[in-house]
Amino acid sequence: MITASWSKSPIRDISPTECWELLTGESVGRVAFVDDAGPAVVPVNFTVEEQTVLIATSPYSNLAQHVLRGPVAFEVDGVDEFTESGWSVLARGHATQVPVSELNPTAERPEPWAEGTRTFYLRITPSEVTGRRLLPS
Amino acid sequence: MITASWSKSPIRDISPTECWELLTGESVGRVAFVDDAGPAVVPVNFTVEEQTVLIATSPYSNLAQHVLRGPVAFEVDGVDEFTESGWSVLARGHATQVPVSELNPTAERPEPWAEGTRTFYLRITPSEVTGRRLLPS
Numbered sequence: 001m002i003t004a005s006w007s008k009s010p011i012r013d014i015s016p017t018e019c020w021e022l023l024t025g026e027s028v029g030r031v032a033f034v035d036d037a038g039p040a041v042v043p044v045n046f047t048v049e050e051q052t053v054l055i056a057t058s059p060y061s062n063l064a065q066h067v068l069r070g071p072v073a074f075e076v077d078g079v080d081e082f083t084e085s086g087w088s089v090l091a092r093g094h095a096t097q098v099p100v101s102e103l104n105p106t107a108e109r110p111e112p113w114a115e116g117t118r119t120f121y122l123r124i125t126p127s128e129v130t131g132r133r134l135l136p137s
Numbered sequence: 138m139i140t141a142s143w144s145k146s147p148i149r150d151i152s153p154t155e156c157w158e159l160l161t162g163e164s165v166g167r168v169a170f171v172d173d174a175g176p177a178v179v180p181v182n183f184t185v186e187e188q189t190v191l192i193a194t195s196p197y198s199n200l201a202q203h204v205l206r207g208p209v210a211f212e213v214d215g216v217d218e219f220t221e222s223g224w225s226v227l228a229r230g231h232a233t234q235v236p237v238s239e240l241n242p243t244a245e246r247p248e249p250w251a252e253g254t255r256t257f258y259l260r261i262t263p264s265e266v267t268g269r270r271l272l273p274s
Contacts, residue, residue: 008252028216028223032169032176037265038208039169039176043216043225071175079165079180084250086165088180113221114271115145128174134251 007137009085014131019089022131023076024048031055031124032073033095035066046074047110053091053124054098056110064120067095074124083136091126098123144274146222151268156226159268160213161185168192168261169210170232172203183211184247190228190261191235193247201257204232211261220273228263235260 014022023029032041042063044055053074057063072095077088098121103109112118151159160166169178179200181192190211194200209232214225235258240246249255 009250011251011253027218030167030178030212030214032178032210034171034176037229039171039210040229041167041169041178041210041212041227043212043214043223073169073176073178075167075178075180077167077180081164086180086250090178092174092177113146113223115147115274137252 009134009137012133012135014087014089014133016129019091019129019131020048020051022078022087022089023053023091026076029053029074029076031063031067032075033063033067034070035062045110045112047108049104049107049123051126053126054110055122055124056112056118057120057122058116058118059120061120064122067122068097072124074126080136085134085136087131087133089129089131091124091129093124093126093128095122095124097121146271146274149270149272151224151226151270153266156228156266156268157185157188159215159224159226160190160228163213166190166211166213168200168204169212170200170204171207172199182247182249184245186241186244186260188263190263191247192259192261193249193255194257194259195253195255196257198257201259204259205234209261211263217273222271222273224268224270226266226268228261228266230261230263230265232259232261234258
């Protein structure tokens, strides 16, 4: 358990350029999409390619079934429990399916850690990327 | 960077009981809600109280403005990049606002790390709690 801190952490916005640097430095993010029960969040491995986020999932997943139907969000964050600080980046936009034949042959592909056939490639093209940093107080 | 692993991590479902144990062990989670632009994800500090999730935010936040309008999701996860394994828990349901006077006086309250007046208490009551574990391969 973390005890209450004396002073609170100041909040600062993160520039779009630094948001992309933070996204590029991570290997696990979270996709939020909406299915019949409302918003859902799924952790995924991903790569960044020209200011888009590339993920691979199973064509039978709940994610694959619903992610193309409306807007999505992609979140990464980093937390330091000791100093009660951290950062988060949220990319909001739409996802499109990418046929394997249209994947950039020279670019790194997302390598899901999870077992299973993950041949359903998705590209999230954000229309907005924002980030916030909680500085150590 | 993580290099591609030889074998993939097997996936196992996490029982609801263990999902609550994992939730209780964390201090930072992520709320997903839907605003006019689609799903959004915001990291928050939280406490667990009788199989509900309690968070505190600013009454002026985008979260506070939209979280009561429809279903929400709450996600926690843990990732081990070295073994390419991890777990995640997703609680889906609805949020209600809790007047300060109705907070349990003897229970721990969420202590946001972030600065600002966070007097808008929300209780997320999940109708479904699921979790998955990627075992080290």
